[in-house]
Amino acid sequence: MVTQITRGIKISVITSFEGTYFKNHKIHYAFSYEITIENHSKDSVQLTTRHWEIYDSLNNVEFVDGEGVIGKKPVLKPGESHTYSSGCLLSSPYGAMSGFFNMVNFTNSKNFKVIVPTFRLSAPFALN
Incomplete structure (x- = not known):
């Protein structure tokens, strides 16, 4: 698990390898990830958009x-x-994701960016 706190918002990520799939005559490696967003600040906040x-x-x-995450703006x-699960397909058995969530603070109406720490995606058979 990787974690990071930005402006009182803690992001934790757990990843899993789900298997291989053929799509468009090419092998793809499927990964899932679970993200937990915890509000350790004193203000109410809302996640509005994401960037990966x-x-x-x-x-x-x-x-x-x-917009949001899996159709929601928690x-x-x-x-x-708030915890949610999602996934991605890679063209290789090893990769990584990073990004951020744009959020709004309801106390001062200011937008701010919460960093999602870089997390690795790796198929167990691809590691030494």
Whole structure:
């Protein structure tokens, strides 16, 4: 698990290898990840958008931007948390993801960025 705290918002990530799939006559490596967002600040906040950079060991990079996470824009009061699961396909058995969540602080109406720590995606058979 990797964790990071930005402005009182703690992000924790756990990853899993799910298997291989053929898509468009090419093998893909499927990974899942579970992200927990914990509000350790004194203010209520809402996640509004996300940005991902997805890397594989073949030097492919994919950028993903979108509203919320898995169709939700969670509001977190102080002490609350939100956990969700998602996944991605890579062209190699090893890679990484990094990114950030844009959030709004309801106390001062300011937007701020919460860093998601870089997390590795690796198939067990690909590691020495």
